[in-house]
Amino acid sequence: MKLLGISGTITGSKTEIAVQKVLNNAREFYxxxxxxxxxxxxxxxxxxxxxxPATYTGDTKKVIDTICQADFYVIGTPIFQGSFTGALKNLFDLLPVTALRNKVVGFVATGGTFQHYLVIENQLKPIMGYFRSYVAPGYVYVNDNHFNEKKEIIDQDVITRMAHLAEEVVFMQKALKMPLQHVQFAG
Structure with a gap:
């Protein structure tokens, strides 16, 4: 199974740090x-x-192909002006509508105010609904206060939630790939 982490911004480093932390947890656990x-x-x-989307070339084609070939994702974005980045929106617009179908997506967002966590719930999750993806319920929001001056994540609750997100996306993806004869239905 291929897990792809995506930092959905062209500026800063906090989103990259947050996504890499979740990927490192996944690598450690699995x-x-x-x-x-x-x-x-x-x-x-x-x-x-x-x-x-098949007609794009260069970096655009490479990124589209990389995303289409992955099995599941951890996608990160900073929150600017109460929304996710234009770079990430453009990426979503470039993808074939089937690129994320029946694949698990976990979200990490970074931002300066605590209210910005709602962007995941109110903007990103509906887009994944359009793509027919399965969104991990345990998304993580990292506020500027959760980083120290060296841009290290220091908030223990955030660190724990990132570990849980890593476990959750892998668990969900494995469950989705399990043959139905192994699934027991209630009733």
């Missing part, structure tokens, strides 16, 4: 996972113009 990290700041993505 050493057999194939884990890859995609940082949007290292790619020059074209703006979505409505064409067939």
């Amino acid at each position: 050493p057999d996972l194939d884990i890859e990290f995609l940082n949007l700041k290292h790619y020059h993505l074209q703006f979505c113009d409505g064409r067939d």
Whole structure:
């Protein structure tokens, strides 16, 4: 199973640090996972113009292909002006509608005010509904106060929730791939 972490911003480093923390937890708990990290700041993505995603070239094609080939995801974004980044929105617009279908997505967001955690609930989760993805319920919001001056996450509750998110996305993805004859239904 391939877990792909995505830092959905072209600025700053806190989102990258947060996503990497979740990926490191997943690697520690499940050493057999194939884990890859995609940082949007290292790619020059074209703006979505409505064409067939298969016709893009260069970095845009590479990023689309990388996302389509992954089995499940941890996606991070900073929250700017009460919303996720334009870079991440453009990425979602570039993807084929089937790219994330029946795949698990866990979210990590960073921001300066505590109210910004609602962006995950009110904006990102509905987009994943459109993609027909399964969203891990234990998303993590990391406020600026949860970092020290070296940009290390120091809040123990946040660190614990990141570990739980790593376990949750793997658990959900494994459960989704389990043959139905192994699933027991109540009733």
